[in-house]
Amino acid sequence: MRITVIGCGYLGAVHAACMAELGHEVLGIDVDAAKIELLSAGRAPFYEPGLPELLTSASATGRLSFTTDISRAAGYDAHFIAVGTPQKKGEHAADLTYVDAAVTSLAPHLAPGSVVIGKSTVPVGTARRLAGIIAGVQPEAALAWNPEFLREGFAVQDTLRPDRLVYGLPDGDAADHAKTTLDEIYTVALGNDTPLVVTGYETAELVKVSANAFLATKISFINAIAEIADVTGADVTKIADAIGYDARIGRKFLNAGLGFGGGCLPKDIRAFQARAGELGADQALTFLREVDQINMRRRVRAVDLTRELLDGSLLGKKVAVLGLAFKPESDDVRDSPSLDVASQLRAQGARVVAFDPQAVENARRLHPELDFAESAADAARDADAVVILTEWREFRDLDPAEFGQIVADKRILDGRNCLDPDTWRAAGWRYRALGRP
Numbered sequence: 001m002r003i004t005v006i007g008c009g010y011l012g013a014v015h016a017a018c019m020a021e022l023g024h025e026v027l028g029i030d031v032d033a034a035k036i037e038l039l040s041a042g043r044a045p046f047y048e049p050g051l052p053e054l055l056t057s058a059s060a061t062g063r064l065s066f067t068t069d070i071s072r073a074a075g076y077d078a079h080f081i082a083v084g085t086p087q088k089k090g091e092h093a094a095d096l097t098y099v100d101a102a103v104t105s106l107a108p109h110l111a112p113g114s115v116v117i118g119k120s121t122v123p124v125g126t127a128r129r130l131a132g133i134i135a136g137v138q139p140e141a142a143l144a145w146n147p148e149f150l151r152e153g154f155a156v157q158d159t160l161r162p163d164r165l166v167y168g169l170p171d172g173d174a175a176d177h178a179k180t181t182l183d184e185i186y187t188v189a190l191g192n193d194t195p196l197v198v199t200g201y202e203t204a205e206l207v208k209v210s211a212n213a214f215l216a217t218k219i220s221f222i223n224a225i226a227e228i229a230d231v232t233g234a235d236v237t238k239i240a241d242a243i244g245y246d247a248r249i250g251r252k253f254l255n256a257g258l259g260f261g262g263g264c265l266p267k268d269i270r271a272f273q274a275r276a277g278e279l280g281a282d283q284a285l286t287f288l289r290e291v292d293q294i295n296m297r298r299r300v301r302a303v304d305l306t307r308e309l310l311d312g313s314l315l316g317k318k319v320a321v322l323g324l325a326f327k328p329e330s331d332d333v334r335d336s337p338s339l340d341v342a343s344q345l346r347a348q349g350a351r352v353v354a355f356d357p358q359a360v361e362n363a364r365r366l367h368p369e370l371d372f373a374e375s376a377a378d379a380a381r382d383a384d385a386v387v388i389l390t391e392w393r394e395f396r397d398l399d400p401a402e403f404g405q406i407v408a409d410k411r412i413l414d415g416r417n418c419l420d421p422d423t424w425r426a427a428g429w430r431y432r433a434l435g436r437p
Ligand SMILES: NC(=O)C1=CN([C@@H]2O[C@H](COP(=O)(O)OP(=O)(O)OC[C@H]3O[C@@H](n4cnc5c(N)ncnc54)[C@H](O)[C@@H]3O)[C@@H](O)[C@H]2O)C=CC1
Pocket: 006, 007, 008, 009, 010, 011, 012, 029, 030, 031, 032, 035, 082, 083, 084, 085, 098, 101, 102, 105, 119, 120, 121, 122, 148, 149, 150, 151, 152, 263, 264
């Protein structure tokens, strides 16, 4: 199958490379010339494990190429839309400018019988509106909505071995052709054991935002319990373990700490509420406002705990911040709780020196006022306190005895409940965490 992927960011670049890996002929298209230059040279424009290898092998086989020229989409069988849908400035709603521009610029190049496949996360109702735009220009092309569930850091494996596929198909006769196209792209290559949900546009769009709303709610649930653990001396990690043994609950996404960030969960729960309001169903999702607020309180709590750890004042204290990405195995700092806390610590008078194994460059672009180190040890040298804000493996593996030699004072905030408190205390550290005594 000949496929284009429009938008080559965290989602689209991985999707393009994986589709080529599955044997398709793929053209990636993006308006960002610098990104296209890197991808054309077989280099990943961001950190994602496994992507560089796929890019090199797919480019080598000639199955994957990239361009900024949308007119080259002419003649392809299927076109994935993978452009960004960020939060609008000063509003909760999603900004659909990029999706609209992508579809409008693609439409004149669509061949009869081609299928446009939406992957971006959009407010319910968007697909039907976009189908109208496409029909007005090329009535013989169809639109399907095929939401994506990959996690950054595991994007390649999630794309090549998805938990499930969702096809949101058009009404009427176009549905069969759209489904056959999607089947040829996925199920033939992935095998028939991937669960498949076939439905209409609105359900497919809602599957995606419901999944992210549920994940965000699960995280905020355990963080709310962490607030209670904090005032009672209980241990939220043990609570999570114990309730997680119940298969109906499950242990995944019950890691309490600094909360969720990134380019998806925060903006998706806000856009979902905004859309519910537009649909006159705002009451249905008011709990998501609480989910958001619990999440944002984690950041304040982390700053307060650091201050407590430093005997009540951050002024002039050197704080080593370990972790800036919104999660490990990513260089993504979009709405990163870690970067937010680093910046708040500095705003409140601390001398912050930060390190992240992959995200320093992105963090520096957003917060050039912060000081950055070349390694965890560099950041921690003569620090009055160390705060771990993203649970990279290299931070979890730190040796408290060795690390204790570097700092000025052995005080540590474990913002992700990723260390063993007993080991650190035994090595003479004053240890604090969110939701754990
Ligand atoms: N990042 C992730 O893990 C996942 C993202 N999503 C959704 O996928 C969409 C994309 O997200 P990301 O890849 O993270 O965003 P991103 O910001 O990394 O990438 C978006 C890309 O689209 C390009 N673009 C913008 N307008 C364009 C146009 N008119 N034509 C061609 N390219 C254009 C941008 O230059 C950029 O490279 C969003 O709706 C997001 O919610 C869904 C699942 C996972």
